[in-house]
Amino acid sequence: MECRGLSAGYVKQRPCVREVDLALTAGEITCLLGPNGAGKTTLLMALSGLVPRDAGEVLVGGNGIGSGRPRETVRAGMVLVPDDRALFRQLTTRQNLQLAIADRARRRSGVEQILEYFPALEKRLGVAAGRLSGGEQQMLAIGRALLQRPKVLLIDELSMGLAPVIVTEILAVLRTLTTEEQLSVLLVEQHVHLALGVADRAAILVHGHIADQDTALAFRDDPERVERAYLGG
Structure with a gap:
């Protein structure tokens, strides 16, 4: 999946996410991090077609998907949890x-x-x-x-309200599925260390913009880099 220059929000021409460029690779988990109110859920809603786009394009397998068309999005192989x-x-x-x-x-x-x-x-x-x-x-x-x-699985706040042992169990299954089925997974998660522990790549969304993105390993090796992105450093 790839999105280019994606801007979207709940009021036309007043986007919550702005000019987002993001690419997912088959067989990999990408975690989407960011503080509350950064626009993470809005981005997933726009990718899945539940929120119309103000600008930009979304492609699955190289094929474009129309804005605000959730049925078309599912048929193309992208499913939201x-x-x-x-x-x-x-x-x-x-x-x-x-x-x-x-x-x-x-x-x-x-x-x-x-x-x-x-x-x-x-x-x-x-x-x-x-x-x-x-x-x-x-x-x-x-x-x-x-x-x-699905070819692309979008999961919003997987660990919300769950005991850590259950989260660990679900993430292990998700890791296996991603590798065996060659899924592309975009995982929104508030628990930074938990998300970086299972992901291949990570992107940090702040005030509706991608503030930083890299391999999960790079962020794990430099925790202060995550803090700087969250704080706008």
């Missing part, structure tokens, strides 16, 4: 997963595939999504996104 997970809380875990599979003949095998990645969901298939723990809900949200066979 939002920070609120957007589950159907009254439906069961199984039903939430099945809704992501258009081909009825593939529903059973699709659910079984997700259980291989997240075995904790197996005993919760008949439970309403609203009754799952926070960790189980996040597993379900990611599993549902994976069933749409």
Whole structure:
């Protein structure tokens, strides 16, 4: 995935993110860091088509995607896991997963595939999504996104409200999936050290602009570089 000169916001011509250039590579996780209010969620919403773009272009596999067209974005292979997970809380875990599979003949095998990645969901298939723990809900949200066979996976605030041990478990699965399925993952995460520990690359968004980007290793080796970007140094 690549975006060039992307500007977007919730009021026309008053962008929250401005002239963002960002490229994702297959088989890699890129973490998007930045302080609260930097525009990270807005950027993901614009990439996924849920917020129209004021300027710029978004490409998946070299093909452009129209502005404000979430269905077209999903068909192109880019899927968003939002920070609120957007589950159907009254439906069961199984039903939430099945809704992501258009081909009825593939529903059973699709659910079984997700259980291989997240075995904790197996005993919760008949439970309403609203009754799952926070960790189980996040597993379900990611599993549902994976069933749409994405090339690019956008995940907003993966660790929000979750115990560290659950976050570590989910990140390990995500790392495996990214490598085995050659996904491109853009991960928004507030916990800097956690994100840099699993990512291949990192970009820091401050006041709607990309303040710095490099390999995750480069940021891990120079923690003050992250601080300078956050503080506008």
